Amino acid sequence: MFDLLARMTNRLVRGRRVRVAWLMAAVAASWMAPASAIPVFNRQTGQNCQACHAGGQYPELTPYGRMFKLTGYTIGSRTQVPLAMMAVASLSSVRNTSKSDDPSADFSKNDKLVFASASVFAGGRIADNFGAFLQYTFDPYANLDASGKYHGHAAADNMDIRYADHAVGAAHDLVFGVSANNNPSVSDPWNTAAAWMQYVPVPSPSSSQFIDGATPYPGYGVGGNTSGLTAYAFLDERLYVEAGAYRSTRGAFGFMKLGQPTSALTRLQGNAPYARAALNIAWGASTLMVGGSTMSSRVYDDPAVADPTTLHRFRDVTIDAQYQWLLDPHALTLQAVATRQLHRYPDFLAGQVPAFVDAQGNALASTSTSDVLRLLRTKASYTWRATYGGSVSYFDLSGTTNTLNQSSGYDPLSGTITTSPSAAAPSTRVNGNLTGNPRTTGETLEAYWLPWQNLRVGAQYTFYQRFNGSARNYDGFGRNASDNDSLFVYAWFTY
Amino acid sequence: MKHLLSIASLAGMVLLAGCAGASRSRALGDPQVPGQALAEQVCSNCHGQRGISSSENFPHLAGQQADYIEGQLRSLRDKHRRDPAGFVYMWGIARNLTDAQISQLAAYYAAQPAAAAAPAMLAEPRAGRQLFNEGLSERGVPACAGCHGDKGQGNGAIPRLAHQQRAYLLRQLAVLRQSPDNRPMGTLMNSVAHQLSDDDMRALADYIATM
Numbered sequence: 001m002f003d004l005l006a007r008m009t010n011r012l013v014r015g016r017r018v019r020v021a022w023l024m025a026a027v028a029a030s031w032m033a034p035a036s037a038i039p040v041f042n043r044q045t046g047q048n049c050q051a052c053h054a055g056g057q058y059p060e061l062t063p064y065g066r067m068f069k070l071t072g073y074t075i076g077s078r079t080q081v082p083l084a085m086m087a088v089a090s091l092s093s094v095r096n097t098s099k100s101d102d103p104s105a106d107f108s109k110n111d112k113l114v115f116a117s118a119s120v121f122a123g124g125r126i127a128d129n130f131g132a133f134l135q136y137t138f139d140p141y142a143n144l145d146a147s148g149k150y151h152g153h154a155a156a157d158n159m160d161i162r163y164a165d166h167a168v169g170a171a172h173d174l175v176f177g178v179s180a181n182n183n184p185s186v187s188d189p190w191n192t193a194a195a196w197m198q199y200v201p202v203p204s205p206s207s208s209q210f211i212d213g214a215t216p217y218p219g220y221g222v223g224g225n226t227s228g229l230t231a232y233a234f235l236d237e238r239l240y241v242e243a244g245a246y247r248s249t250r251g252a253f254g255f256m257k258l259g260q261p262t263s264a265l266t267r268l269q270g271n272a273p274y275a276r277a278a279l280n281i282a283w284g285a286s287t288l289m290v291g292g293s294t295m296s297s298r299v300y301d302d303p304a305v306a307d308p309t310t311l312h313r314f315r316d317v318t319i320d321a322q323y324q325w326l327l328d329p330h331a332l333t334l335q336a337v338a339t340r341q342l343h344r345y346p347d348f349l350a351g352q353v354p355a356f357v358d359a360q361g362n363a364l365a366s367t368s369t370s371d372v373l374r375l376l377r378t379k380a381s382y383t384w385r386a387t388y389g390g391s392v393s394y395f396d397l398s399g400t401t402n403t404l405n406q407s408s409g410y411d412p413l414s415g416t417i418t419t420s421p422s423a424a425a426p427s428t429r430v431n432g433n434l435t436g437n438p439r440t441t442g443e444t445l446e447a448y449w450l451p452w453q454n455l456r457v458g459a460q461y462t463f464y465q466r467f468n469g470s471a472r473n474y475d476g477f478g479r480n481a482s483d484n485d486s487l488f489v490y491a492w493f494t495y
Numbered sequence: 496m497k498h499l500l501s502i503a504s505l506a507g508m509v510l511l512a513g514c515a516g517a518s519r520s521r522a523l524g525d526p527q528v529p530g531q532a533l534a535e536q537v538c539s540n541c542h543g544q545r546g547i548s549s550s551e552n553f554p555h556l557a558g559q560q561a562d563y564i565e566g567q568l569r570s571l572r573d574k575h576r577r578d579p580a581g582f583v584y585m586w587g588i589a590r591n592l593t594d595a596q597i598s599q600l601a602a603y604y605a606a607q608p609a610a611a612a613a614p615a616m617l618a619e620p621r622a623g624r625q626l627f628n629e630g631l632s633e634r635g636v637p638a639c640a641g642c643h644g645d646k647g648q649g650n651g652a653i654p655r656l657a658h659q660q661r662a663y664l665l666r667q668l669a670v671l672r673q674s675p676d677n678r679p680m681g682t683l684m685n686s687v688a689h690q691l692s693d694d695d696m697r698a699l700a701d702y703i704a705t706m
Binding site: 045046047048050051063064067068071074075076077078125128129165166167168173237282283284285287326327328329 | 519520521524525539544583584588590591662
């Protein structure tokens with residue numbers, strides 16, 4: 001997925017020096033392929049998936065699953081072979097593939113069944129207070145060569161290593177610990193967390209670029225494969241607090257970026273502080289969490305060059321809420337997340353005259369010094385007997401308009417919107433943004449079936465009302481938001 | 496002040512975290528871990544600290560009859576009890592418990608103060624009270640109080656019912672009605688549950704949770 005979004009981003013900004021655009025920031029969270037239930041935990045505790053995962057729909061955790069995670073994955077008996085795996089096969093179908101110069105590139109593998117990804121997990125209980133969750137993912141479509149052939153690649157995915165303890169007093173109890181992890185909020189036990197809300201892995205071929213997993217999800221400016229250390233405490237299963245910091249991954253933490261090419265990494269200046277607080281209330285069969293998180297980061301424009309004049313500054317603030325009603329055989333979950341991201345650009349990008357011009361050939365407004373992105377995402381899901389389920393979700397990404405974010409527009413030489421490489425300002429089809437506004441809204445409907453706990457088969461359909469700022473002609477070449485409506489069918493196997 | 500002291504004592508425990516040892520272990524395959532540690536570190540995640548569950552999905556264990564808990568844990572460990580909640584949640588938890596740990600767990604929960612009565616769903620749960628105390632003679636249903644005690648306190652291998660989670664009671668009555676194989680130790684209840692309608696079960700659960 002890293003590579004998919006890197007390719008998307010590169011197409012978006014082709015011909016410009018802009019490397020970290022709003023799109024990249026907006027979908028930062030979805031860069032991390034999600035981890036999932038890992039049967040090594042199942043073997044460790046001897047319990048069914050649904051003990052830890054609401055309705056068996058991994059990775060969403062039950063109250064027990066949250067405690068299993070926060071106590072460091074240490075409940076149970078250490079397994080002799082602490083390994084598990086998962087594999088995903090899928091088919092993506094974009095509603096309209098005709099408005100493209102090169103459909104085979106813009107919608108690669110459309111309507112074709114593909115082996116989407118596979119992960120190996122290691123982890124579980126290591127000692128009484130020490131456990132781990134380590135994911136390493138193979139992407140069969142990671143790289144595309146000049147001849148149009150794909151090459152697979154394996155790399156570090158989500159990782160979380162914990163020291164944890166649980167003190168029980170006469171009137172209170174306290175779970176506390178430390179997590180070393182590689183993705184902000186991967187340590188969080190609620191599935192409104194940026195690292196967890198998107199859960200079905202997204203295949204790399206471009207036909208999957210509009211499926212639910214590729215729509216805007218909450219995220220932090222730093223993305224994944226950074227290395228962080230956070231300390232947390234959960235008092236009386238009521239009040240959760242976590243704080244820590246993330247840095248560029250190096251040294252002893254190098255394994256947390258294993259296999260990731262430099263271009264896919266985030267290079268941070270110094271420490272990026274992260275904080276999270278949540279109030280958790282349980283009654284009847286219900287659990288309600290209301291919380292928030294914040295993070296500040298300074299990200300080098302080019303991960304290969306630590307040039308302080310190219311720093312992007314992000315400040316992310318998120319509020320989230322999750323309600324679960326878990327009463328066998330029913331599992332109902334409602335989730336809502338609202339995020340705000342302030343993105344301040346380095347001087348070489350801010351206040352610049354854009355390459356595009358307006359329809360009359362006049363210069364466009366200079367690029368802004370900062371952007372604000374807002375994302376609202378809600379989801380309701382229900383699973384019956386840990387077997388049949390469905391979900392409805394809504395996403396609304398909005399923000400400031402900035403000519404820096406235009407990837408389509410009038411070429412000053414020809415006075416037209418053109419993809420011609422000989423143009424002074426070539427535009428981008430399919431992924432282009434004519435307005436410089438990020439507004440992207442839509443819904444996803446999903447139905448899934450778990451014939452047994454190791455297999456999940458599902459179908460999602462994602463509808464778009466707006467994409468890249470417009471309902472119609474968002475790329476300047478007549479493509480409408482609804483042309484991106486996508487069907488995604490998947491089979492997700494874990495063992 | 497009491498809370499401050501509690502939190503201060505917790506802070507003290509935090510400082511001793513490195514010395515936790517078996518008393519704070521979550522190991523389920525280690526016979527050295529005492530039952531109380533398992534109760535506090537593992538069982539509490541569903542059944543609540545000191546056996547009072549905050550979720551209707553899981554039964555209160557506080558004040559439960561020790562013989563009953565012991566029998567059920569053995570039955571779950573040996574996979575004789577096969578109701579869905581039993582195998583989904585409990586087979587794994589119980590699979591490596593030693594007899595000594597099972598006895599310690601049973602004694603621990605039996606010694607905890609029982610849950611308070613749930614808020615009444617009905618102003619006057621007359622039907623449930625009558626069923627509990629008198630049974631249904633026309634259908635051959637004996638009074639629950641006859642075995643479970645007039646206050647639903649249980650007796651040895653016969654479980655305490657008083658103030659139990661409503662939803663849990665309903666689910667277990669349904670399990671007992673369905674097949675005696677699911678809960679072999681509840682065979683006696685199979686014929687009783689067969690005579691109860693869904694309305695009877697709801698009336699009983701309402702009364703028992705609040706009695």
